[in-house]
Amino acid sequence: MQISYRIELEKAAHRMILIHRTDILIKLIIRTVIRNLKVAHAGIFLYDQNRESFVLTISRGEKGIKIPGGLIKITPASPLVKYFSDKKHNIWDDRFLLEERILDVLHNGRLKDDVDVFSFLERVHYQMVMYKTKAALPITFREDLLGIVILGEKNDCSSFQPEELTFLSILSSDVAMALRNATLFEDLRVQLDRNQELFLQTITALAQAIEAKDTYTMGHTQRVSEYSLQICEHLRKTKRIPHWDQFEKDLKIAALLHDIGKIGVPEQVLNKIDPLTDQEFELIKKHPIIGEEILAPIKELKDVIGAVRSHHERYDGSGYPEGLSGAKIPLLAAVISVADAFDAMTSDRSYRKAFPAYKAVEIIKEEKGKQFNPQVVDAFLAFYEEASTVQEL
Amino acid sequence: MASILVVDDELEVVSFLKSFLSRKGASVRTATNAREALAAYDTEKPDLMLLDVRMPGEDGFFVLEKIKQAPSQTKIIMVTAREDKPSIIKAKKLGADDYLVKPIELEMLDSIISQYIQTDIN
Numbered sequence: 001m002q003i004s005y006r007i008e009l010e011k012a013a014h015r016m017i018l019i020h021r022t023d024i025l026i027k028l029i030i031r032t033v034i035r036n037l038k039v040a041h042a043g044i045f046l047y048d049q050n051r052e053s054f055v056l057t058i059s060r061g062e063k064g065i066k067i068p069g070g071l072i073k074i075t076p077a078s079p080l081v082k083y084f085s086d087k088k089h090n091i092w093d094d095r096f097l098l099e100e101r102i103l104d105v106l107h108n109g110r111l112k113d114d115v116d117v118f119s120f121l122e123r124v125h126y127q128m129v130m131y132k133t134k135a136a137l138p139i140t141f142r143e144d145l146l147g148i149v150i151l152g153e154k155n156d157c158s159s160f161q162p163e164e165l166t167f168l169s170i171l172s173s174d175v176a177m178a179l180r181n182a183t184l185f186e187d188l189r190v191q192l193d194r195n196q197e198l199f200l201q202t203i204t205a206l207a208q209a210i211e212a213k214d215t216y217t218m219g220h221t222q223r224v225s226e227y228s229l230q231i232c233e234h235l236r237k238t239k240r241i242p243h244w245d246q247f248e249k250d251l252k253i254a255a256l257l258h259d260i261g262k263i264g265v266p267e268q269v270l271n272k273i274d275p276l277t278d279q280e281f282e283l284i285k286k287h288p289i290i291g292e293e294i295l296a297p298i299k300e301l302k303d304v305i306g307a308v309r310s311h312h313e314r315y316d317g318s319g320y321p322e323g324l325s326g327a328k329i330p331l332l333a334a335v336i337s338v339a340d341a342f343d344a345m346t347s348d349r350s351y352r353k354a355f356p357a358y359k360a361v362e363i364i365k366e367e368k369g370k371q372f373n374p375q376v377v378d379a380f381l382a383f384y385e386e387a388s389t390v391q392e393l
Numbered sequence: 394m395a396s397i398l399v400v401d402d403e404l405e406v407v408s409f410l411k412s413f414l415s416r417k418g419a420s421v422r423t424a425t426n427a428r429e430a431l432a433a434y435d436t437e438k439p440d441l442m443l444l445d446v447r448m449p450g451e452d453g454f455f456v457l458e459k460i461k462q463a464p465s466q467t468k469i470i471m472v473t474a475r476e477d478k479p480s481i482i483k484a485k486k487l488g489a490d491d492y493l494v495k496p497i498e499l500e501m502l503d504s505i506i507s508q509y510i511q512t513d514i515n
Contacts, residue, residue, distance in 0.1 A: 064412040066409065
């Protein structure tokens, strides 16, 4: 192999390590091919799962000859793809499809007895002419055809030399590797997203289990979750929240699960119309602890569990179950507490009608620094103001 | 010789299609926006038009509507990335003769073109 090709291949190997974006890597490889082999154009058809076809994604070359990326596709049933995907069509030993060879076969009559092969090659050739392709080679990983590289005519109209073909096949296996890696990363990401989604849906299902018991709280958890996230958005503007992403995720889950402990409170107590006796109120007051116990086995949810336990604590220390005050109350719990109170006041209850929103807001303002964390109340007010201008509440 | 007008705001697309169709023996004019397209239509009255939808300024539907308002011999094939049903229905209603979604199969374009016009092969 000529020195220059070896150098180019070493460079390509380097890029493989440095560049993780497949599109950039493929662009560079196409550029390398054009520069070294001096062809009029070169491009790569890549398999597109959604379209179930090979789309000419990246190409370079002279004006008018270059096929614009994204304009053209070929289906798996087309002869060019069939040649590479179906072994029985491989007429030559190596992986290359060269126009020169096809013309040789078509003209010298060598295969004219084999009508099937002959007409297949004619159709392959028709496609190659259409794409002004003098040479094509597959990009494969194990048995899978990931793409096809096409090359136009060389500027001096000469044939492709064996060393040039070797150079190409090494580059194409680099492309295959890069594509394969990218696909694996993408699959992993999709899988993680799916797991996250499944997890949230499970949480939502759990939250709905609580609502099934307590008819007056229909949609309550969902709304508390939405309000909490909105409050949090505003809180973030005035307060530095460490590990913001995780905080937001935890808040969403904690808000959905904050009343999970009500599963352990008798229905007749939850839905009672008359005022609660002291004993019944003690039962209700157990729900944060019951919630904590239900979720305890899920070690990953440590902060969420803390928020579930403390969402009835009050800023002045008069809440339950522990009577925590001020900064001792986890911020997650302080946010949920305001969202929970607002939704509770603006919804009908078994023992009273809903308050109008402005009235609930007044009460929350009065309780700033007493029942509620002052910073959270300010964030809530900012959210309320914003939402009422667009009439969401 | 069959005459074809290619309309697309992407220069690369226009020049590739022009080269492809010229090789098939057609006389090809090009335009990269609605105004140019209508002007070229008025002077050329082409047999066939390949028409993109999304272009800066007035879009391909505007061009299609303008042309098909009056009796016209020109066959119009939409060649667009828009694959939503409403766009396809709209094109049909405005009088488009065919609709190809990008990325297109060149073979498909080839056979549609031969269907509408007699090209001198090679």
